[in-house]
Amino acid sequence: MKKLLALALxxxxxxxxxxxxxxxxxxxxEPAKETLKVxxxxxxxxxxxxxxxxxxxxQYVGFDVSLAKYIAAEMGKELEIxxxxxxxxxxxxxxxxxxMSISGFSYTPERAENYNLSDYYYAGDNExxxxxxxxxxxAAKFTSAESFAGVKVGAxxxxxxxxxxxxxxxxxxxxxxxFSDINTGVLQLKKGDFEAIAVATGNGDAIAANxxxxxxxxxxxxxxxxxxxxxxxxxxxxxxxxxxVNQILAKAYDAGLYGxxxxxxxxxxxxxTAADVSYDEDGNVAQ
Amino acid sequence: xxxxxxxxxxxxxxxxxxxxxxxxxxxxxxxxxxxxxVLGALLGVVxxxxxxxxxxxxxxxxxxxxxxxxxxxxLLQLMLFYFVLPQLIPVFDFNEFTWVAIxxxxxxxxxxxxxxxxxxxxxxxxxxxxxxxxxxxSGQTMLRIVMPQAIxxxxxxxGNEFIMMLKETSLASTFFIGDLMTSHAIVKGATFLMLESxxxxxxxxLCMTYPLSKLVEAFERKMKNA
Amino acid sequence: MHNTNEIIKTVDLHKSFGKLHxxxxxxxxxxxxxxxxxxxxxxxxxxTFLRCLNLLEVPEKGQIFxxxxxxxxxxxNIDLHRQKMGMVFQNFNVFxxxxxxxxxxxxxxxxxxxxxxxxxxxxxxxxxxxxxIDKLHEMPGKLSGGQKQRLAIVRALAMxxxxxxxxxxxxxxxPEMVGEVLDVIKDLVKGxxxxxxxxxxxxxxxxxxxxxxxxxxxxxMESGKPADMFDNPQTPRFKEFLSKVL
Numbered sequence: 074m075k076k077l078l079a080l081a082l083x084x085x086x087x088x089x090x091x092x093x094x095x096x097x098x099x100x101x102x103e104p105a106k107e108t109l110k111v112x113x114x115x116x117x118x119x120x121x122x123x124x125x126x127x128x129x130x131x132q133y134v135g136f137d138v139s140l141a142k143y144i145a146a147e148m149g150k151e152l153e154i155x156x157x158x159x160x161x162x163x164x165x166x167x168x169x170x171x172x173m174s175i176s177g178f179s180y181t182p183e184r185a186e187n188y189n190l191s192d193y194y195y196a197g198d199n200e201x202x203x204x205x206x207x208x209x210x211x212a213a214k215f216t217s218a219e220s221f222a223g224v225k226v227g228a229x230x231x232x233x234x235x236x237x238x239x240x241x242x243x244x245x246x247x248x249x250x251x252f253s254d255i256n257t258g259v260l261q262l263k264k265g266d267f268e269a270i271a272v273a274t275g276n277g278d279a280i281a282a283n284x285x286x287x288x289x290x291x292x293x294x295x296x297x298x299x300x301x302x303x304x305x306x307x308x309x310x311x312x313x314x315x316x317x318v319n320q321i322l323a324k325a326y327d328a329g330l331y332g333x334x335x336x337x338x339x340x341x342x343x344x345x346t347a348a349d350v351s352y353d354e355d356g357n358v359a360q
Numbered sequence: 361x362x363x364x365x366x367x368x369x370x371x372x373x374x375x376x377x378x379x380x381x382x383x384x385x386x387x388x389x390x391x392x393x394x395x396x397x398v399l400g401a402l403l404g405v406v407x408x409x410x411x412x413x414x415x416x417x418x419x420x421x422x423x424x425x426x427x428x429x430x431x432x433x434x435l436l437q438l439m440l441f442y443f444v445l446p447q448l449i450p451v452f453d454f455n456e457f458t459w460v461a462i463x464x465x466x467x468x469x470x471x472x473x474x475x476x477x478x479x480x481x482x483x484x485x486x487x488x489x490x491x492x493x494x495x496x497x498s499g500q501t502m503l504r505i506v507m508p509q510a511i512x513x514x515x516x517x518x519g520n521e522f523i524m525m526l527k528e529t530s531l532a533s534t535f536f537i538g539d540l541m542t543s544h545a546i547v548k549g550a551t552f553l554m555l556e557s558x559x560x561x562x563x564x565x566l567c568m569t570y571p572l573s574k575l576v577e578a579f580e581r582k583m584k585n586a
Numbered sequence: 587m588h589n590t591n592e593i594i595k596t597v598d599l600h601k602s603f604g605k606l607h608x609x610x611x612x613x614x615x616x617x618x619x620x621x622x623x624x625x626x627x628x629x630x631x632x633x634t635f636l637r638c639l640n641l642l643e644v645p646e647k648g649q650i651f652x653x654x655x656x657x658x659x660x661x662x663n664i665d666l667h668r669q670k671m672g673m674v675f676q677n678f679n680v681f682x683x684x685x686x687x688x689x690x691x692x693x694x695x696x697x698x699x700x701x702x703x704x705x706x707x708x709x710x711x712x713x714x715x716x717x718x719i720d721k722l723h724e725m726p727g728k729l730s731g732g733q734k735q736r737l738a739i740v741r742a743l744a745m746x747x748x749x750x751x752x753x754x755x756x757x758x759x760x761p762e763m764v765g766e767v768l769d770v771i772k773d774l775v776k777g778x779x780x781x782x783x784x785x786x787x788x789x790x791x792x793x794x795x796x797x798x799x800x801x802x803x804x805x806x807m808e809s810g811k812p813a814d815m816f817d818n819p820q821t822p823r824f825k826e827f828l829s830k831v832l
Contacts, residue, residue: 115536116549123546125377128384132546155456156536161439168443256554263362263555283551286365342550489642490679490738494693494745495669504692508683 109150111141112166112174114159117255118279119335119342120177120200120303130154134341137175137303139334140194140325144175147321163188166306172314174306179233184306189315193302194322195331201302203237203294205269206277208262212288215269220292222246225267227258234271237294259284275335279342369556377547381564385543390568392529392539395461397522400468407473408480429470435531438463442535460532468525475521479514480506512583519576523569530565540564591617592651593749593780594639599648601634608634609645610804616749616782621775623791623812624784626801627827632784635801636753639782640664640671653748669697672742676754678734680726686713686737687722690744697745705744712740716770732763736770743774750774752783788831792816800824 113121113133121135133154145152155171162174166188173191184190195201205215205226214220221242228235230251238249250267252258258270259280269290272280277289305322307315325331374381411422429437441463442456454462483506491501533541544561548554594616601609608631616622624632637643639650641657641664649656652667681689690712691705700708713719716736726734735755742750752771756764768790775781775794785791791798792812800808800815800823808815808824816832819825 116545118550118552122550125380125547125550158534161442161534164439164443169447170443256548256552259552260555280552283553286362484677484679486675486677486679487681490673490675490681491693492665493640493642493668493671493673493751494742495665495667495697496693497665500696504696505681 106149106151108153109141109145109148109173110153110155110171111145112155112157112162112171113137113141113176114162115154115156117177117276119275119338121175122342124341134338136200136331136334136338137177139330139337141175143325143330144318144321147324148317163306166308169308172307172311173318176306177303178306179303181231188309189307189311191305191307191315192319192322193304195302195326200273200275200335201296202274203234203271203296204274204277205271205290205292206262206280206287207269207290209286209288211268212290215290215292217292218242218245221269224248224269225250227252227261227267227270229253229255229258234273237296238271241294255280259287262287275339278339282343366556366559369553370559373547373551373553373556374560377543380547381540381543381560384538385540385561386564386568388538388542389526389529389540392461392464392532392537393522393526396464396468396525396529397472397518399465400521400525401472401518403465403469404472405476407469408476411473411477412480426470426473429467430474434464434467434528435534437467438531438534441466456535457537460535460537464525464529464532467528468521471521471524472518475514475517476510479510479517482513483509516576516580516583519572519579523572523576526568526572527565590654593618593620593653594782595651596635596638597649597651599635599638599645599650601631601638601643601645608804609638611648612805614799614806616780619778619780621779621781621783621794621796622799623795623797624782624799624801625786625788625791625827626799626807630802631804632801633753636751636782636784639751640668640673642673665697669693669699669745670748672739672745672747672750674735674738674742674750674752674755676757678731678738678758680729680734680737680741682726685723685725686718686729689726689737690741693741694744699745708744709740712743715773716740717766730763731759732766735759735763735767739767739770739774749780749782752781752785754784754786756785756787786831788816800827802827 115121115123115133115135115138117135119135121133121137123132124134125132130153133156138154141154142152155165157165159176162171162176165171166174178184178190180190180193206212207215215224218241223246225248226238226242227250228238230253235249235251238247243249248267250261252261255270255272255276261267262270263284263286271294274289274293281287281289305318307318407422407425410418411426413419413422438460441459446454446459480502487505487509488501491505492498496504529539530541532539533545536542536545540561544557548557551557592615594614596612596614599609599612600607608629610631612631612635614635624635626632634643638645639652641650645658648658650658652671655662655667657664657667681692684692687706687709690709691700691702694700694705694708695702699705710719710722713722716739718733718736718740721729721733721737726737729737739750739755755771756767759767764787768787771781771783772790772794783791783794795812797809798812798815799806800821802823808819808821815824816828819828
């Protein structure tokens, strides 16, 4: 029995790789910094996704990742990205597995009740602006809210986009179709389940970049500034940390960093492999 | 849907990202599966023996262990292991990958223990009686008489458990653990080519499971004739 | 006080399976060199009685003395006692994954009674005696029922037991194979092996027994020398039984 346990532990340790659970000191010999653990769901370009040309912690890129790096640097901590599904991100925050989650969260009353929410951060016009994408041959059709009469429009469940379609297109005769994640939505669009998908423009751009048969339309929703901005999820009661994060967000905003990060993220997402430009943790161009 | 385009996209994804699927994804999936099934089997033997223990209390706890693990979704167990256990037992400073592997291993142990138990119970009781009546101890009887006969039923079932686990590890992609399904998640997240990536991923899973299931089949046939 | 002549002695043996009270206080003694056959209707407790003797069934109440030791006591290493009690089963229970030779040598070697070579030597000798020497390296799956049972007997003998317990050794055999197995048992008891034999073969019981036990309804109803028993049954229950089987 003891031998078995020993074998199990040996095997377990041999499997260990640097990830958010392990607190191995930095290899370069500098004094070990405290770590800031941030959960993200890296499947949503350009906000958070994986640079497929890289491995390890470096592979996580996108606007939210830049923001996370900035926050960690401001706090003087070592950033550790903990990748997991969007649902799991929320559990990770509530169980204290991570310090916070930066993964394109928007405001909902339920979230406000169960978590500490940071101030809004502003990803850029492309994230604020909400549009629809459609198959290229149909894209020209959609110019105004009226043009959606009798059209099926897809939106991700419980998203801002769902609310927008409901409020602005359904009253004019459009039909809302719900899907669970954006990739499924894109598939359904190609299959013909609906003719258009409501998305953030930045997201739409990334989709169109990889799917030549899909185009972003000229149509835009009317949006209320406050509603569509993103915020950071923190553990209920972590007021001190929340305050600290809010100050850092304000500082980043004043420094005009948001636009810069977003441009970088879009560039990385737009070109498939992103082999030519990438950034290391200090913000320098690597490779 | 434009099938030609889908095919073209598959070729594109494969050309650009084959190493993400094959090198990282497949390797991690195999590593997780081997870890889960091999250690799960060792743990499963212990669980199976305890389940046949004479002590009612031991049997109660082991039965509870098996029923809880077999009666709840693996994803739920992964979540608990990933989020709760590292905080309950901070002594074990494992990384996420290891916690997920341990969760899979424990999950596997419950199934494997039932494989062992039914394998052992498939051996005629008369074999045990004969061995005991000759004066062999219960341990000698298990090792020399029952196990060699039970293994015929156990090995193919273990092979099937391996195949099952190979597929089940895909749930670990919830935590982007690096398995094949994680490869799919990150490729589709960066390219929004979900269908194409799914087809590639499915094909790779099939390439792993099909030869394995043929192997199990061949073994079963051989055992039947033996 | 232990009488060295007594190999097995049971005192007030009780055994139940659920509500079924199978043994209801059996008191019996088997003497050294004695051949005792147990007959009686199905469900009368014969097999259970036999299986209690080496504790394959554990009695709820009562004592079993084997060569003077009460083996029902806690702390008794039953394995050591079982090594001196050979048992032969109705269904042979030969080990199908081991060849004939290994079936015989496994236990003597494992219990460190004999070296591998000694055990094999003895296996050959025993197989010769029962006419199975040409099957030495055959797998049991290739043997007939009669051959399997002869192998099972030899396997038990390889432990050089002080007593042999036979539990309906011919009941599962095709009729034409009964003879070859009974012949082996006859040879064995003629050689002086103390035996307890549960059987349905009345003629055989009459021929080989020193003493016959008639068991029914959980106890020994009648016992005695075979000739007296069969020619002059005393109890109505035994008379009724004989009228059915003879």
